[in-house]
Amino acid sequence: GAVVSQHPSRVICKSGTSVKIECRSLDFQATTMFWYRQFPKKSLMLMATSNEGSKATYEQGVEKDKFLINHASLTLSTLTVTSAHPEDSSFYICSAHTGVDNEKLFFGSGTQLSVL
Amino acid sequence: SQQGEEDPQALSIQEGENATMNCSYKTSINNLQWYRQNSGRGLVHLILIRSNEREKHSGRLRVTLDTSKKSSSLLITASRAADTASYFCATGPTGANSKLTFGKGITLSVRP
Numbered sequence: 001g002a003v004v005s006q007h008p009s010r011v012i013c014k015s016g017t018s019v020k021i022e023c024r025s026l027d028f029q030a031t032t033m034f035w036y037r038q039f040p041k042k043s044l045m046l047m048a049t050s051n052e053g054s055k056a057t058y059e060q061g062v063e064k065d066k067f068l069i070n071h072a073s074l075t076l077s078t079l080t081v082t083s084a085h086p087e088d089s090s091f092y093i094c095s096a097h098t099g100v101d102n103e104k105l106f107f108g109s110g111t112q113l114s115v116l
Numbered sequence: 117s118q119q120g121e122e123d124p125q126a127l128s129i130q131e132g133e134n135a136t137m138n139c140s141y142k143t144s145i146n147n148l149q150w151y152r153q154n155s156g157r158g159l160v161h162l163i164l165i166r167s168n169e170r171e172k173h174s175g176r177l178r179v180t181l182d183t184s185k186k187s188s189s190l191l192i193t194a195s196r197a198a199d200t201a202s203y204f205c206a207t208g209p210t211g212a213n214s215k216l217t218f219g220k221g222i223t224l225s226v227r228p
Contacts, residue, residue: 006158034215043204043220044159093158103147103208105216107158 006108023094120219139205
């Protein structure tokens with residue numbers, strides 16, 4: 001099956017710093033990747049759709065200047081949480097479709113962000 | 117707005133028993149999918165059922181879809197302790213929009 005690799009798995013940072021999370025498709029090319037945020041015991045909330053070579057599409061209520069998304073290649077999308085604050089602490093997960101089965105999502109293993 | 121709503125929110129069963137989880141949704145769909153999430157990990161796709169299908173099997177999994185009632189069920193037969201996880205239904209909308217909408221999830225605990 002398709003593999004999506006996400007790093008880091010856990011990060012602890014001080015308030016005001018920026019954190020970059022990487023999402024890579026290891027054995028397929030992904031023109032589109034999705035970034036989700038998940039609170040404890042809650043559902044996944046779609047934050048944005050990352051499009052290779054163009055601007056990301058953000059969901060309503062998600063600050064694009066706060067959550068910077070870059071999708072510079074067909075195998076890599078990054079999410080940068082800028083000037084992180086404690087309320088940004090959450091579990092962030094990326095996912096992608098393969099070209100073969102665009103209906104099924106393959107997920108990274110997630111990043112637990114803790115902002116002190 | 118939330119599309120899929122699973123119930124129950126939590127389910128605890130004995131190993132070997134069957135686990136049934138339900139999902140209801142509100143709008144028209146192209147397909148419905150079930151995913152599994154182990155604690156602190158990403159989601160893993162389990163099974164997809166299309167709107168023109170009524171039942172689908174994959175190993176110990178059986179999924180049904182009733183589009184008239186806008187509901188789906190996931191049955192895990194002969195459960196194992198390793199099935200302990202959260203299970204999410206996700207609906208794939210009709211039309212060109214390919215974004216899935218996830219439910220809140222069901223926490224399944226299988227006691228050994």
